[in-house]
Amino acid sequence: MTQTVLERNRPPTARRTTLRDVARLSGVSDISVSRVMRGAPSVSAELRDRVMAAADALGYTPNRLAGALKTRSSNLVAVVVPSIGNGVFPEVLDGIESVLSGAGLQPVLGITQYERAQEVRVLRDMLAWTPMGVIMAGTDHDPAVGAMIAQQQIPVVEFMDIDQPAMQAAVGISHRGAAVAVADLLAERGYRRPGYIGAWGEKPDRSRARRLAFEQRLAALGIPLCDKEISPAPASVEEGGRSTERLLARSPQIDAIFYANDDQALGGLFHCQRRGLRAPQDIGIIGFNGIRMGLATPIVLSSVETPRYQMGVEAARLLLSAREAPIDGKLVDLGFRIRLGESV
């Protein structure tokens, strides 16, 4: 599909120094060099030193392409996320990376832009490198995704959401649970005309699931959702302000808003401040994710704190554990925490 037609970067002129060069220089066999470089057992100290000296002299770097091809295993891990420019994923990635690099694994990055087709394409390209595993966001994928991964018989860990069934294992929180908690909180605080604001056209299925759970709980509590505003644009502070303006223009009676994320919520909070609407008295504002920025604002943003870094850490750990025992069916609920803040 995304075949690169005859990519030739440069004429393969200069041959890189190989294991054989090191072997010749140090007067040992290829395999001995291989053993030394890998730190394999059964190598005498004398031979090791000799080989190391030669390797250093030549500036030798093993070619993992060849090694991985022969052993049929690599230290590559495919990491697939919807976006990276803003939002939660950089923090998750940070957690993933810290664990992987500690274990000598290399993350290869794929970005889907919340497009299922793109996800399939990206994953196909990555699987061609025979990664030892896959870590991907969300649990809602094209059927082809599962098929491709099954073909390779490698472990997959999905992160974000644990409400939906996972291919093998998942790490995250219950988005539905969080929505219920927020609905309860708003009701308890006396809000009776709640609204909702989302973004990205609700492409991440979990955000839709979360909103639906929110609506359902509100209905059950007898205070149905007044109105909602789902922007097709990516989530951002500015968009949050604009969405809030639109929502309140349409339904001025709204007395509280649950946002799909904190960027939008802060945009909403700032928008209200500019309009002279006081939170929490005139309007309650609660976001999702619990970004640190919200703790420092003059009015501390109420939000659902999600363990993003930790999610990355646990996802990577779970993947690593698959080397010892199968992970099928494992579900790690990291839990969320409602940050009461001052805006609700």
Next chain:
Amino acid sequence: MTQTVLERNRPPTARRTTLRDVARLSGVSDISVSRVMRGAPSVSAELRDRVMAAADALGYTPNRLAGALKTRSSNLVAVVVPSIGNGVFPEVLDGIESVLSGAGLQPVLGITQYERAQEVRVLRDMLAWTPMGVIMAGTDHDPAVGAMIAQQQIPVVEFMDIDQPAMQAAVGISHRGAAVAVADLLAERGYRRPGYIGAWGEKPDRSRARRLAFEQRLAALGIPLCDKEISPAPASVEEGGRSTERLLARSPQIDAIFYANDDQALGGLFHCQRRGLRAPQDIGIIGFNGIRMGLATPIVLSSVETPRYQMGVEAARLLLSAREAPIDGKLVDLGFRIRLGESV
């Protein structure tokens, strides 16, 4: 006893379907399958269809390990950044990724935590995969970095800073130029007792260079820097607030602060608001990077807007262009823009 200590991911039991399997099923030679899969020319439509059918039937995915080994070239690009959890790099990465994926290239991610030793380690691991090129942040590296890259004879693009000489090519802005512009602005606005706040222990050399240029320009303008506060911690809104508190406690006469980044600047702005200090009257606040959040705050944050996404895009493009012509000596100045905002 006969167990090797070598960590093995999984017993290489199941052989993945290879090009040969496809060849057998479709009754053609290996090389023909190879040609079809790569979209190489000189293949009849009839043969192509037959092969594709077989490939689909078997769920065949080419093994790039083998391909790259044979051709001595890969579509991997090593991307090395200091951090990813917060700050500017996710946005740069986003730009890089968008261009690379459009060109069929795969980014492999390495994170250095602002540690030179870590940078060397990370890069070594990545080079073992024979990437077609390297994109890395900053121009200040361990000598080993240059040596390793020279060994492989692959292109490198450094991004962020164009004040320092690059290994081959660089994309970014002049941090010193930005510092001078800020000093001039503060002077022009009548601030006479400026302070400075930084983070990360000034590990990124460019931030130190920027501060030094700032101090130098101020001195030349006859309004020397009053005081500075460099936190060893990573930059964050909270840390920005704390640093501001410390700085002002120590030097209450300060009437303007230049921050090393917007997260800290926003923290400072919020801190001052809580303390009843009005910006820009009581204190001028100006950040660096121009994050969007600063545009939405009740008091629009003054800042130096840096083209982060664009920087990633241009860095990746420059790397791609190296396939056609050498990039040595190329320097792309993307320029900055002072956002006047309301806090200065």
Next chain:
DNA sequence: ATGACCGATGTCAACGTTGTCATGGCCAGA
């Protein structure tokens, strides 16, 4: 008609490494 040429397809070896098995020396226990 004819040789040059081109397109379609195939054969073979090699990319750089490592798994497997073989070899020879050495030592402990019988």
Next chain:
DNA sequence: TCTGGCCATGACAACGTTGACATCGGTCAT
């Protein structure tokens, strides 16, 4: 002294793919 076993090292082939070159019809300008 002999034997079995372990250790250090080596020879060889194979991982899955593709570049180089060969082959075989057929086309075309002469």
